Structures are given as structure tokens and as C-alpha cells.
Amino acid sequence: MAFASRLASKSKQLCSSQVILQRQHAISVRFFANEAAPQALKGDEMLKNIFLDVKKKFETALGVLRKEKITIAPEDPAAVSQYANVMKTVREKADLFSESQRIAYTIETRTAGIPDARTYLLTLKEIRERRGLIDEHGAEAMMMDALDKVEKEIKKPLMRNDKKGMALLTAEFDKINKKLGIRKEDLPKYEEQLELKIAKAQLEELKKDALEAMETQKKREEFKDEEMVEVKSLDVRNFL
Numbered sequence: 585m586a587f588a589s590r591l592a593s594k595s596k597q598l599c600s601s602q603v604i605l606q607r608q609h610a611i612s613v614r615f616f617a618n619e620a621a622p623q624a625l626k627g628d629e630m631l632k633n634i635f636l637d638v639k640k641k642f643e644t645a646l647g648v649l650r651k652e653k654i655t656i657a658p659e660d661p662a663a664v665s666q667y668a669n670v671m672k673t674v675r676e677k678a679d680l681f682s683e684s685q686r687i688a689y690t691i692e693t694r695t696a697g698i699p700d701a702r703t704y705l706l707t708l709k710e711i712r713e714r715r716g717l718i719d720e721h722g723a724e725a726m727m728m729d730a731l732d733k734v735e736k737e738i739k740k741p742l743m744r745n746d747k748k749g750m751a752l753l754t755a756e757f758d759k760i761n762k763k764l765g766i767r768k769e770d771l772p773k774y775e776e777q778l779e780l781k782i783a784k785a786q787l788e789e790l791k792k793d794a795l796e797a798m799e800t801q802k803k804r805e806e807f808k809d810e811e812m813v814e815v816k817s818l819d820v821r822n823f824l
Contacts (some may be wrong), residue, residue: 608799623680644678650821656794657816658787683782684775687715701742703752721764730756791815 652670657663657687681689690711698704709724734752735742742749761767766774794815801807 640731641676641678642678645680648674648677652821653797654820656787656790656818656820658784658791660816664780664787665785667787668779671783671786672779683778687711690715699743699745701744701750702728702735702814704744705731710823723760723764726760727757730760790820794818 652673654667654670655663670696672682674680690791691708694711695704695707698707705724705727712719712724716752731742731753734756737752738749742753744750761762798812798815802812
């Protein structure tokens, strides 16, 4: 069935997309005679270790997917929750980042050398947009307004090493969080909601690919009289 290869490919993408590895790295494989094997360069050894680590994570992830039942039904909250739990198991066993952890890692690395608060906030906005996250409550505009207020008060651009100025900004942010009903103790709940949204989006993509594959197959002469099965009846494990 044509759907098999496409679904397997999509499942692998969902797992491998969690791995922190720059795709620009090209890993070359070289073969040497045993008696003339040169000592590996540090760069070669590093790439080898990266490759083996990614391979191990990938195999671990597929091992979980071969055991866990996934129902391709993005319209069913129970199926979405089950899929999210499966992917959580994949991350835990393969030692992969969750989406929230990846965002935090991106923020940490992208903002490490930024000296001023304004550029920092603008960078956060850029990261959010690139991740496809929606600022549903207009928090970014409120944060920029808070920064304008603080800079007007201190009469200069706010630098991140200005402890007094940053304390003023943090106090303004606390007011914004209170206004929006955001509490630090609720962060795990927000992370869970984000993972459910991601799980639903991935299931929708799988369903779309499955339907397209079956439609393509139905056009073939030998399958024209076959009825299309319901996508949610498919067992992903059969295609891995």
C-alpha cells in the first residue's frame, strides 16, 4: 500500500525533528584498510559521536512507536491526549527536548549576548513568530509598553545588567501576568496545553497524508473498486 512508506516517513520525521542537530553538518563516511587506518581527527570523532547519538535516539524513538497504539483522529481529544503521551514517552526514553524545552534552549542561546532589554524583547518576538506561536493576549505589546515606561523613568535605554532598572521592569511584568491571570505555578499546565496543541497538529498532518495516499492509490486500476478505510482504523505500528 502506498500509504505505508509515506506514513513511516512521516512518523520518522516526527521523532527525528525532536533531535537538536544542525542539518548543515554533513557527515561523511570513509573506509580505510585495517592495517593503514589513520588516527581519527578530533573533528571526525566529534561528528562520529553526533551521528551515533542521533542514531541511538532515533532507534529508541522508533522502538517506542512500534509498541504504542496511535489512533489518527485529531478530532478526538482522547486520541490527541494518547498521542501526546506517546510522544512524551518517546522524549523521556530517547532523552529529547519537549517543545517548551526547545523554546527555552533557543531563547537562552539566541539572547545570551544581548546587552539591552529592548533587543531582548524583540528577539523573543522573532523566536515566537518563527515557532508559529500566537500571542493570543497581546502580551508582547504590554511588555513593550512596560519597557517604554521604565526607560522613560530612568531616562535612558534599559540594559540587562542594570539591576535596579531590571527590577522595575520585572515588577511591571508581574502586573501584566496578574492582569492576564498567568501564575508561575501554572507553567506546567501551560506546557501541557502546548504539547496537546502540537500533538493535534501532528495528527492532523498524519491524517492529511493518509487520505492523500489512499486517494492516490484509489486512482489505480487495480484498486478502483476498493472502499477507502477510515483513517482512525489504521494502526501506525503496521507501517514502521
